[in-house]
Amino acid sequence: MQIRALGYLGFESPRYEEWLTFGPEIFGLQIGDRDPDGTIQLRVDDRHRRLSIHPGEEDRLAYIGWELAGRAAFSEAVAELSHKGYAPHLGTAEECRQREVLGLARFQDPYGFTHEVYYGPTSTVGSFLPGKPMAGSFVGGVGGVGHVVLAVPEITPELEKFVTDVLGMELFVTAPDGRFSGGQFYRCNPRTHCLALIAVPGHKGVHHLEIESTHMDDVGRAWDLVQERELPITVTLGRHMSDTLISFYMRTPTGFDIEFGAGSQLLDDTFVQTTPSALETWGHKFVGDGWPPTVRPLTPEQHPTGKE
Numbered sequence: 692m693q694i695r696a697l698g699y700l701g702f703e704s705p706r707y708e709e710w711l712t713f714g715p716e717i718f719g720l721q722i723g724d725r726d727p728d729g730t731i732q733l734r735v736d737d738r739h740r741r742l743s744i745h746p747g748e749e750d751r752l753a754y755i756g757w758e759l760a761g762r763a764a765f766s767e768a769v770a771e772l773s774h775k776g777y778a779p780h781l782g783t784a785e786e787c788r789q790r791e792v793l794g795l796a797r798f799q800d801p802y803g804f805t806h807e808v809y810y811g812p813t814s815t816v817g818s819f820l821p822g823k824p825m826a827g828s829f830v831g832g833v834g835g836v837g838h839v840v841l842a843v844p845e846i847t848p849e850l851e852k853f854v855t856d857v858l859g860m861e862l863f864v865t866a867p868d869g870r871f872s873g874g875q876f877y878r879c880n881p882r883t884h885c886l887a888l889i890a891v892p893g894h895k896g897v898h899h900l901e902i903e904s905t906h907m908d909d910v911g912r913a914w915d916l917v918q919e920r921e922l923p924i925t926v927t928l929g930r931h932m933s934d935t936l937i938s939f940y941m942r943t944p945t946g947f948d949i950e951f952g953a954g955s956q957l958l959d960d961t962f963v964q965t966t967p968s969a970l971e972t973w974g975h976k977f978v979g980d981g982w983p984p985t986v987r988p989l990t991p992e993q994h995p996t997g998k999e
């Protein structure tokens with residue numbers, strides 16, 4: 692299949708209501724419609740929503756939504772998933788209405804993370820209003836919301852095959868020795884990566900989500916604000932060697948980290964894979980207290996691959 696972008700993500704969280712202030716005040720995310728169950732939708736552009744924070748007993752990633760070009764691409768993707776043994780479940784009319792898409796199919800990867808492919812998202816031109824004044828705007832639109840990083844016990848050949856052969860992504864870079872040794876960063880559009888896998892032996896869960904502004908001042912202002920409010924910073928301002936993005940990371944009320952940055956390069960068909968000799972060009976000092984709490988130890992009953 693040919694995924695066009697990381698389109699939306701859903702999380703569950705006991706502290707979901709904190710996003711009503713956290714999202715707009717720190718980053719400028721817009722609060723969108725509320726679902727009857729209290730779910731909070733957050734927006735970065737004219738799409739109906741990009742992040743959904745659902746009420747739940749445990750902080751966890753509930754689903755990742757991958758955007759396809761349209762109905763034909765969706766039909767082909769569903770057929771491919773079925774053929775390759777991933778048993779996609781077609782979304783009901785109610786689920787499509789809730790996600791504001793025309794069609795979706797849900798399936799699980801080899802470690803049990805839930806993915807959805809969809810097409811036809813609702814978009815209202817000119818409707819985005821940032822949750823606070825911004826110097827620029829969020830990078831979004833057809834390029835998607837940013838990237839998501841998943842921690843898995845081991846990056847197995849089966850998992851790599853799932854990303855490249857089923858999701859159809861291309862390897863952008865492999866992380867050098869260090870905190871993310873051997874991490875695999877994958878691209879699905881001109882943005883440098885939309886999905887990354889890092890190996891954390893014995894653990895599984897969402898590590899961070901990246902969102903991006905078109906203007907560095909938005910990142911600088913957020914950086915000042917989190918320090919003034921003494922919010923939990925996990926990685927200081929800096930630049931990865933693999934990407935021109937300048938960013939910092941902080942812990943969210945739902946336990947995973949958000950990386951907020953600006954200045955990422957876009958790739959074209961002259962792209963070649965290079966091997967960075969270090970993780971960082973400058974900055975990005977780890978000041979957090981270990982892995983985000985959403986990266987949990989595997990339970991004894993979980994299969995070594997994470998499958999039930």
Ligand SMILES: [Fe+2]
Pocket residue numbers: 838840899901950
């Ligand atoms: Fe990142």
